[in-house]
Amino acid sequence: MLKVVHYINQFFANIGGEEKADYPVEVREGEVVGPGMAFKQAFGEEAEIVATIICGDSYFNENLDKAKAEIIEIVKKYNPDVFVAGPAFNAGRYGVACGTICDAVQEELGIPAVTGMYTENPGADMFKNKVYTVATKNSAAGMRKAVGSMAPLALKLAKHEKIGASCQEGYMPNGVRVNFFEEKRGSKRAVEMLLKKIAGKPFETEYPMPTFDRVAPNPAVKDLSKATIALVTSGGIVPKGNPDHIESSNASKYGEYSIAGVDDLTEETFETAHGGYDPVYANEDPDRVLPVDVLREMEKEGKIGKLYDKFYTTVGNGTAVASAKAFAEEFAPKMKADGVDAVILTST
Amino acid sequence: MYSASAEVSRPFLIGGAMKKDYRIITNNPLVREKLGQDHDVEFYDCSYEDVLKKVKEEVCKGYKLLTHPLSGSVKPNETPYKSVMVSRKSGETDLMGIEIIERAIASVSKFQFKSDKYAPQVYEDFRLIDYTLISSALPSADAW
Amino acid sequence: MRLEVGHIFIKDIQFGTESKIEDGVLYVSEEAVKEVVLEDEHIKSVKFDIARPGESVRITPVKDVIEPRVKVEGRGGVFPGVISKVDTVGEGKTYALKGMAVVTAGKIVGFQEGIIDMTGPGADYTPFSKLNNFVVVCEPVDGIKQHEYEAAVRFAGFRVAVYLGELARELTPDETKVYETYGIKEGMEKLPGLPRVAYVQMLQSQGLLHDTYVYGVDAKKTLSTIINPTEVMDGAIVSGNCVSACDKNPTYVHENNPVVHDLFEEHGKTINFVCQILTNENVYLADKQRSSDWTAKLCRLLDLDAVIVSQEGFGNPDTDLIMNCKKIEAEGVKTVIITDEYAGRDGKSQSLADADVAADAVVTGGNANQVVVLPKLDKVIGTLDYVNTIAGGNEHSLREDGTIEVEIQAITGATNETGFGYLSAR
Numbered sequence: 001m002l003k004v005v006h007y008i009n010q011f012f013a014n015i016g017g018e019e020k021a022d023y024p025v026e027v028r029e030g031e032v033v034g035p036g037m038a039f040k041q042a043f044g045e046e047a048e049i050v051a052t053i054i055c056g057d058s059y060f061n062e063n064l065d066k067a068k069a070e071i072i073e074i075v076k077k078y079n080p081d082v083f084v085a086g087p088a089f090n091a092g093r094y095g096v097a098c099g100t101i102c103d104a105v106q107e108e109l110g111i112p113a114v115t116g117m118y119t120e121n122p123g124a125d126m127f128k129n130k131v132y133t134v135a136t137k138n139s140a141a142g143m144r145k146a147v148g149s150m151a152p153l154a155l156k157l158a159k160h161e162k163i164g165a166s167c168q169e170g171y172m173p174n175g176v177r178v179n180f181f182e183e184k185r186g187s188k189r190a191v192e193m194l195l196k197k198i199a200g201k202p203f204e205t206e207y208p209m210p211t212f213d214r215v216a217p218n219p220a221v222k223d224l225s226k227a228t229i230a231l232v233t234s235g236g237i238v239p240k241g242n243p244d245h246i247e248s249s250n251a252s253k254y255g256e257y258s259i260a261g262v263d264d265l266t267e268e269t270f271e272t273a274h275g276g277y278d279p280v281y282a283n284e285d286p287d288r289v290l291p292v293d294v295l296r297e298m299e300k301e302g303k304i305g306k307l308y309d310k311f312y313t314t315v316g317n318g319t320a321v322a323s324a325k326a327f328a329e330e331f332a333p334k335m336k337a338d339g340v341d342a343v344i345l346t347s348t
Numbered sequence: 349m350y351s352a353s354a355e356v357s358r359p360f361l362i363g364g365a366m367k368k369d370y371r372i373i374t375n376n377p378l379v380r381e382k383l384g385q386d387h388d389v390e391f392y393d394c395s396y397e398d399v400l401k402k403v404k405e406e407v408c409k410g411y412k413l414l415t416h417p418l419s420g421s422v423k424p425n426e427t428p429y430k431s432v433m434v435s436r437k438s439g440e441t442d443l444m445g446i447e448i449i450e451r452a453i454a455s456v457s458k459f460q461f462k463s464d465k466y467a468p469q470v471y472e473d474f475r476l477i478d479y480t481l482i483s484s485a486l487p488s489a490d491a492w
Numbered sequence: 493m494r495l496e497v498g499h500i501f502i503k504d505i506q507f508g509t510e511s512k513i514e515d516g517v518l519y520v521s522e523e524a525v526k527e528v529v530l531e532d533e534h535i536k537s538v539k540f541d542i543a544r545p546g547e548s549v550r551i552t553p554v555k556d557v558i559e560p561r562v563k564v565e566g567r568g569g570v571f572p573g574v575i576s577k578v579d580t581v582g583e584g585k586t587y588a589l590k591g592m593a594v595v596t597a598g599k600i601v602g603f604q605e606g607i608i609d610m611t612g613p614g615a616d617y618t619p620f621s622k623l624n625n626f627v628v629v630c631e632p633v634d635g636i637k638q639h640e641y642e643a644a645v646r647f648a649g650f651r652v653a654v655y656l657g658e659l660a661r662e663l664t665p666d667e668t669k670v671y672e673t674y675g676i677k678e679g680m681e682k683l684p685g686l687p688r689v690a691y692v693q694m695l696q697s698q699g700l701l702h703d704t705y706v707y708g709v710d711a712k713k714t715l716s717t718i719i720n721p722t723e724v725m726d727g728a729i730v731s732g733n734c735v736s737a738c739d740k741n742p743t744y745v746h747e748n749n750p751v752v753h754d755l756f757e758e759h760g761k762t763i764n765f766v767c768q769i770l771t772n773e774n775v776y777l778a779d780k781q782r783s784s785d786w787t788a789k790l791c792r793l794l795d796l797d798a799v800i801v802s803q804e805g806f807g808n809p810d811t812d813l814i815m816n817c818k819k820i821e822a823e824g825v826k827t828v829i830i831t832d833e834y835a836g837r838d839g840k841s842q843s844l845a846d847a848d849v850a851a852d853a854v855v856t857g858g859n860a861n862q863v864v865v866l867p868k869l870d871k872v873i874g875t876l877d878y879v880n881t882i883a884g885g886n887e888h889s890l891r892e893d894g895t896i897e898v899e900i901q902a903i904t905g906a907t908n909e910t911g912f913g914y915l916s917a918r
Contacts, residue, residue: 165918177839177917179858179900181616186830186911187750190800190855194828195762197853198687198798206916207833207854209847418807418845419775420698421736423901426603433776448777448811451845455807458836458861470602476638477601477735480699484712485776 002047002158005078006036007071007085007101009094012140013054021093023056025070038143039084042151047158051078057093060100064247068104075105081158087116087146088123090138095123096252102131112157116146119172125322126250128172132157135172173208227341230308232331234316234324235282235289235348236274237265246315248275254314254327256334259307264293276317277348289346308340316347370414370489372482373406374431375399378475379482387486388436396463397456399430404449410438413445414489417452420481424456427474428463431482433489494672495566495722496585498665502592505542505624513659516666518592520626520656528655529628534644536633541873543595543625547610548870551627554606554904555596555642555734556649557620557742560589560657563726570657571727573708575650582723587660592624593744594656596649597874598631600642601701606737606904607866607896614866617906619913620744627873628652639700646732649743671722671756673765676794683764687797690766691721691751692787692820693910694812696733696740696804697772703732704741704804706770712779716771716786718794721752724768736806738860738906739832745905750912751800751830766794771816773809780812788819798826803909806834806860806901810845821850832857832907833917837899857907858915861899868894 010016010023012034032040033052040049053074060067075083083105085098095117102113116134117124124133132153136146149170156163163169165178182189189206196203221227238246244255262269265286272282272289287293295307312331314324335343371388372379375398380391392402400417407413412435418424419432466474501516508519522540529538543549561570566584569576595608608620615621630648632641674682695704697712704711706719706729719728729746752768759765771787774780791799799820803813810831817827833843833856843859876890889896900906900915907915 165916167918173918175840177833177835177843177859179862179915179917181914182916183914185750185754185914186855186857186908186916187754187800188911189916190751190828190830190911191754191758193853193855194689194798194800194826195758197826197828198689198763203853205852205854206856206918207831207843209849209851209854210842211849414777415775416777416780416808416811420702421696421733421740421805421807422603423736423806445777448846451842452807454842455834455845458834458841460837466602473601473603473638477700477702480639481702481775484697484699484774485779487713488774488776488779 001045002082002155003050003078003080004039004043004047004154004158005051005053005075005080005083006039006049007053007055007083007098008034008036009091009097010054010056011091015054021056021058023054024059025067025074026054027074028052028054035087035143035147038147039151042147043155046155047081050080055097057091057097060097061093064100068101071101072104072108075111076109080111082154083111083113084150084154085113085115087134087136087143087150088121089136089140089142090118090121092122095121096126099123099127099131099133103127106131114150114154114157116150122322124172129175132163132171132174134170221342224304225302226305228306228308228339229295229304230335230340230343231290231292231295231311231346232343233290233311233313233346235346236272236315237270237282237286237290237313238273240269240271242271242273246273246313248273248315249317249319251315251317251319252323254312254331256310256312256331258310259292260309262292263296265290274315274317274348282348289348291346308335308338368490369436369492370433371436372431372433373399373403374482376429376431376475376478378479379431382479396424396428396430397453399432400449400453400456403432403434404453406434407442407445407449410441411435412439412442413449415482415485417449418455420477422474422477423459425459425461425463427478428471429474429478431478433482433485493583493720493722494670495583495725497669497671497725498585498587499590499667499669500587500660500663501666502589502624504544505592505626507542511659513663518589518656518659525652525655528651529630529648531651532644532648534633534636534640535630535648537631538648539629541627541629543610543627543873545610545622545624549610549873550869550871551595551597551608551625551873552606552876553597553599553604553874554608554737555598555600555645556731557744557904558594558649558653559744559747560592560594560653561727561747562587562657562661564661568726570654571650571730574705574727574730575654578707580723581726581728582720586726587657587663587665589657589660592626593620594649594653595620595625595627596630596645597627598629598645599875600645600734601638604734605902606734607898607902608904609866609869611869612867613864614903617864617900617903617915619905619908626652626656629874642701642732642734650730671725673720673722673767676766679764679766683760686762686764688766688795689755689763690769690791690794690796690799691755692769692771692799692801692816693749693751694801694803694809694816695729695770695772696809698775701732701734702805705730705732711770711772712774714770714772716769716783716790718790719768719770721756721765721768724749724752733804736901737904738901739805739857739909741804741908741910742904745908745910745912749910751802751910755800766796773805773812775808780815784812784815784819787816788823791820791825792823796825800828800830802830802911807845814846814848814851818848818850828853828855830855830857830909830911832909833859834861835859835917837861837863855911856917857909857911857913858917860901860907863897864900866896866898
């Protein structure tokens with residue numbers, strides 16, 4: 001019989017809600033907990049859940065490296081054929097935890113993993129291209145349906161069978177195009193899609209066009225010598241020691257730091273948190289990524305009115321577009337309120 | 349970046365004919381042989397991909413892309429030959445052209461490289477096909 | 493315009509002393525059909541063969557696939573401007589030999605492609621494995637140029653198809669389908685309130701081995717134009733296109749255009765199928781612009797509500813497709829486009845060479861870079877000499893055990909962009 005290890009959070013383990021979110025990693029050997037019951041039923045005689053790992057969402061996300069290491073150790077011990085996490089539905093931190101731990105199990109142990117969550121769960125955007133992520137409803141009311149897709153997919157992965165196209169297996173499109181034979185020929189599907197489009201009914205394209213957010217440029221700054229200029233970077237420049245622990249990849253947060261009175265970023269005061277490029281040159285002189293020195297000079301020469309005394313920073317390394325968008329939506333109004341006229345965005 | 353040096357044949361002005369406002373960038377000897385005398389043909393002894401990169405350089409300099417770089421259904425890395433037409437005069441940046449040439453370059457890596465695996469006769473066929481593809485653009489280009 | 497198409501089911505093909513159709517069996521006199529092929533002085537010799545569904549047979553390299561038809565009533569004859577005179581076709585009565593095709597095969601250029609397997613996994617990918625195929629393999633005279641040879645084989649295929657179609661002239665069809673379209677005003681009166689829909693077909697038109705002919709006119713020299721969909725059923729469009737086997741349209745696909753057929757299914761019920769618009773896929777970018785402008789303009793002039801746009805071939809037609817889609821949508825006409833993908837062997841690359849948000853309704857014929865292993869089959873019609881060099885193959889394609897590892901782009905019709913097949917991708 002195939003072996004499965006199942007990961008769930010404190011809520012689905014019936015331990016408690018937000019007040020118990022700091023619940024540490026716990027393993028229950030041979031025990032099927034919460035949604036595990038539905039999986040057990042779906043697996044039938046083919047697979048059994050050999051252990052259930054429970055972890056509070058806050059505990060996981062606030063002690064990321066530690067929690068990850070603990071869970072990896074446990075999974076390693078049971079050496080399952082497949083690892084299942086969730087489903088997390090619309091619970092954001094749970095979804096991120098499921099994606100993170102599935103990704104780690106696959107990368108570090110070479111054990112295939114599957115999770116499930118609502119398409120708008122931030123964990124989906126972050127991990128759907130790395131981990132088979134079944135699209136679920138936005139609440140636990142969709143448990144049956146979620147397990148109905150996750151369990152067969154888990155069995156296929158455990159047996160190293162060929163995985164079909166996303167629409168057949170129920171996982172979210174993951175950037176890998178997979179061929180399969182439809183029941184109707186292409187022209188028939190085209191006519192049916194056209195009829196829906198004409199009638200204004202929802203239809204599903206078979207190939208979503210790659211879309212890029214096009215941002216219409218603002219009109220040019222009229223007089224630079226009177227403008228307040230801000231610096232924002234995805235190059236990961238942070239005060240030495242990375243006080244807010246911005247992740248080296250898949251950043252879930254950004255930092256706001258003062259550069260009031262700072263003329264030059266030095267090796268002693270700043271560094272990069274970015275894990276996606278060789279940090280030597282950025283650490284040696286962080287101005288190379290966040291050009292505070294040059295802008296201070298221009299400020300003195302009167303070329304620009306003023307350098308804004310705060311900068312915003314995150315790590316662009318694999319960070320979800322949705323997260324990046326959310327960061328900017330938060331800090332852009334602050335800059336606007338402070339009278340920033342223009343922003344220089346630097347990347348790496 | 350391009351080890352090959354360009355041999356540029358300039359068009360003869362026959363009977364006071366207008367000088368054509370296009371040039372053909374190619375690595376296809378047959379195009380040079382057949383069109384070199386009456387057309388502005390820039391020949392490079394380089395790969396298919398390098399022809400596209402050369403074209404991109406030109407388009408980035410402000411020359412207009414005049415033919416589709418993925419002309420024909422013979423796949424990149426299958427045929428070693430490519431001929432692309434760009435304008436002779438530079439002007440405003442051809443944004444659509446830049447987009448097209450960039451996508452074309454990106455598509456090359458999707459195909460397995462086997463341009464060097466054919467019997468000699470097959471190369472003649474590839475040269476001929478590329479020549480007919482670029483030739484099909486001449487009537488429209490000459491109509492300007 | 494009203495066309496009746498009588499179907500005559502051919503359940504088997506056999507060689508015989510006399511060419512005839514009897515009880516659904518097509519008997520072909522080799523002597524007689526040889527004469528038809530050798531009319532052309534460019535052809536030195538010809539061989540015929542028969543490949544039936546399920547047989548352990550591989551046909552390669554395939555040039556064209558053609559369905560034999562004969563015009564029994566109404567103006568003109570099949571393949572107007574190519575075999576018959578240029579009279580307008582598309583009305584009256586036409587008989588088609590269903591369940592069979594004439595397949596022309598043989599090497600025109602050294603990288604010739606196109607595989608039809610009659611059994612095994614390869615057969616799943618080609619729609620032509622389900623037909624009884626009468627295969628014509630022509631040898632050219634010495635010293636012939638490639639373009640002369642291409643034309644000779646192209647015409648030989650049509651002549652054979654017409655010769656076989658003629659055998660059905662006096663027969664009674666097994667079933668009859670009726671297709672009727674109306675004039676602009678007539679249609680609005682007869683089908684009030686139904687959305688006005690057309691089919692925009694893009695034709696490959698770029699040079700040797702990349703050409704399509706409409707009433708005998710090379711499509712690259714045409715402006716976008718209107719044709720009655722019943723005209724294509726009489727062979728108004730023929731293929732001279734031999735490159736990119738998976739997504740080129742053989743003549744068979746033009747005669748049996750699936751978009752035309754499936755739009756007719758809805759004609760008078762949920763839509764008013766107004767007409768077919770033909771446009772080309774030229775090399776010169778200004779031609780692309782002009783043709784797509786013209787297509788969008790026609791859609792507007794015809795007061796259409798929606799269109800289906802189909803594509804042919806790899807790479808640069810993606811640009812035509814997106815231009816057409818964008819401009820037609822900009823006229824307020826809704827579109828669905830049909831394409832195929834080159835997403836790389838791992839399926840991870842950008843599928844198309846162009847993209848636009850206006851293309852929000854796409855049907856795909858699948859990823860042409862997908863690798864498939866074809867088993868060794870007992871018999872090869874044509875030659876395996878080129879398997880290593882065809883698109884989607886490599887120097888290891890033909891393996892020692894006789895199996896072939898290729899991308900499905902080498903298989904005739906595998907990812908057809910008129911929606912002829914069932915393959916798709918997500």
